[in-house]
Amino acid sequence: MKLQNKILFLIIVPLQFLLAQNSQPFLKDFDNLKIAKVPLIGKWLGPRDIFKHRLRTLAKWQKSNPLEMYQELRDFRPVANMSKIPGLKLGINSPDTIYLSKRVDIIETMEQPGIFTVLPYSRKMKALGGHMLAADETDFNNIEKPWMRSLMPHSDIAKIKIILEEIINETLKEISVKKTGLTDFNLVDDFARKVPAKFADKYFGFPGPDLKTLYRWSRTTQENYFHNLRNNKKIIKRSKNSEQEMVKYGQKLLSNPETLVEDSILKRLLLSNEVARNEITEERVLVNIIGAIIGSIETTQTAFIYALQELSRRPHFFELAKIAAKNNDDEKLAQLIWEALRFNPINPAMVRVAIKDAVVGKASGHPREIKKGTLILLGIQSAMFDESQIENPREFRIDRPYEINLNFGYGHHRCLGEMINLIQLPLMIKKMILQKNFQLLPEAKKKKSKSPFPENLRAQFLI
Numbered sequence: 001m002k003l004q005n006k007i008l009f010l011i012i013v014p015l016q017f018l019l020a021q022n023s024q025p026f027l028k029d030f031d032n033l034k035i036a037k038v039p040l041i042g043k044w045l046g047p048r049d050i051f052k053h054r055l056r057t058l059a060k061w062q063k064s065n066p067l068e069m070y071q072e073l074r075d076f077r078p079v080a081n082m083s084k085i086p087g088l089k090l091g092i093n094s095p096d097t098i099y100l101s102k103r104v105d106i107i108e109t110m111e112q113p114g115i116f117t118v119l120p121y122s123r124k125m126k127a128l129g130g131h132m133l134a135a136d137e138t139d140f141n142n143i144e145k146p147w148m149r150s151l152m153p154h155s156d157i158a159k160i161k162i163i164l165e166e167i168i169n170e171t172l173k174e175i176s177v178k179k180t181g182l183t184d185f186n187l188v189d190d191f192a193r194k195v196p197a198k199f200a201d202k203y204f205g206f207p208g209p210d211l212k213t214l215y216r217w218s219r220t221t222q223e224n225y226f227h228n229l230r231n232n233k234k235i236i237k238r239s240k241n242s243e244q245e246m247v248k249y250g251q252k253l254l255s256n257p258e259t260l261v262e263d264s265i266l267k268r269l270l271l272s273n274e275v276a277r278n279e280i281t282e283e284r285v286l287v288n289i290i291g292a293i294i295g296s297i298e299t300t301q302t303a304f305i306y307a308l309q310e311l312s313r314r315p316h317f318f319e320l321a322k323i324a325a326k327n328n329d330d331e332k333l334a335q336l337i338w339e340a341l342r343f344n345p346i347n348p349a350m351v352r353v354a355i356k357d358a359v360v361g362k363a364s365g366h367p368r369e370i371k372k373g374t375l376i377l378l379g380i381q382s383a384m385f386d387e388s389q390i391e392n393p394r395e396f397r398i399d400r401p402y403e404i405n406l407n408f409g410y411g412h413h414r415c416l417g418e419m420i421n422l423i424q425l426p427l428m429i430k431k432m433i434l435q436k437n438f439q440l441l442p443e444a445k446k447k448k449s450k451s452p453f454p455e456n457l458r459a460q461f462l463i
């Protein structure tokens with residue numbers, strides 16, 4: 001070992017030991033970089049090793065004890081440096097990754113889409129040719145999003161309810177067909193994916209060639225956009241193929257406009273004044289309908305499963321949900337579901353990239369200058385447990401204001417389908433838990449699934 005390394009070794013190891021003794025359990029793990037081992041192999045840990053270690057630690061704690069982790073982050077390191085992310089090809093030098101955990105800092109960041117951008121999505125959604133989720137403060141956001149919203153108005157709620165009632169009843173019948181007694185089924189493919197996939201047909205007017213293909217399109221694209229921070233090439237390729245297939249399929253649909261589902265969103269988009277006045281092209285109609293389909297299936301199925309799993313871990317609240325469903329107390333059922341998703345969110349963190357030098361953490365009084373290209377992880381779940389804003393956050397309560405829910409994002413990129421899911425998700429859960437003796441079955445011990453989404457979860461009810 002070189003003399004210089006020996007000296008550093010003698011200083012760093014005891015220092016690290018002292019720091020580790022003082023720190024909290026999560027932060028101890030987060031900071032435990034085993035620097036002591038490194039001089040023996042003659043290599044200092046680089047920023048990439050540090051990032052990998054920290055991301056792994058976050059993932060491990062997210063599974064085992066997320067609330068403790070977020071508490072420590074908010075209390076001791078609200079603006080946490082994760083070091084440099086490897087393999088992030090954003091066309092912009094990415095100096096560091098910062099994890100924000102205080103609600104005010106996260107909101108402050110999301111309120112500045114001109115600085116903290118969705119650049120990571122834009123590279124991944126290239127095959128679509130531009131979409132609101134992959135752009136900031138452009139016509140896609142400022143013209144196309146309000147245009148899409150105007151064609152999915154609140155006055156559609158009654159229609160959406162009727163469509164969903166039919167779809168859900170039909171899907172439950174398909175599960176029960178030719179069977180009596182206890183019916184055991186795949187809750188994911190036979191229900192949670194199937195309902196939003198059929199809704200893609202009946203409401204959006206984009207049925208896809210068959211359900212399996214629709215499932216694949218939504219799963220592969222969502223995996224790439226939201227679960228591929230490290231840019232795995234295979235995941236990118238699968239997603240790109242799906243986007244291309246969707247565009248091809250959509251072009252075929254548009255070439256036979258007379259076959260489109262009456263009063264569907266696709267038909268409304270085509271017949272809209274904006275298209276008639278040539279302000280928006282048919283190509284943009286296609287991109288936007290595809291964006292809605294991609295956004296609606298895998299998210300809904302995951303939220304459905306996560307909410308049910310969280311409720312079934314809390315027998316008292318699961319019972320309350322069943323009673324609310326029986327009594328048609330939709331408001332109470334919805335409160336239970338949003339609270340369950342606060343404890344078990346589908347995306348505990350979201351991503352942004354600073355496209356200029358900026359400051360984060362100002363709102364909470366922890367300002368930190370960051371360089372252009374810094375990747376920001378927004379700890380959405382932590383924000384929903386921030387005691388400075390949320391009363392007794394660790395208590396499961398059903399009287400919380402809806403506004404604390406960040407599961408549908410916030411601000412510029414807030415989910416376009418939120419209104420749909422205020423209806424769809426509670427109705428899916430209501431109908432399912434109303435089935436006689438409904439219960440989730442224990443997950444089979446099998447090879448670890450590579451999918452970031454729930455797969456093959458069994459459930460049963462009595463017919």
Ligand code: HEM
Binds near residue numbers: 133293295407412416
């Ligand atoms: C439970 C189901 C859903 C959840 C949890 C969910 C969640 C989200 C979140 C968190 C975002 C913001 C992402 C970010 O800021 O980085 C988002 C955006 C979006 N969602 Fe959803 N979503 C759901 C269902 C839907 C549905 C049914 C649609 C169909 C229209 C949809 C379409 C979109 C679109 C188009 C965007 C991009 C909006 C923009 O960038 O301005 N989502 N969603």
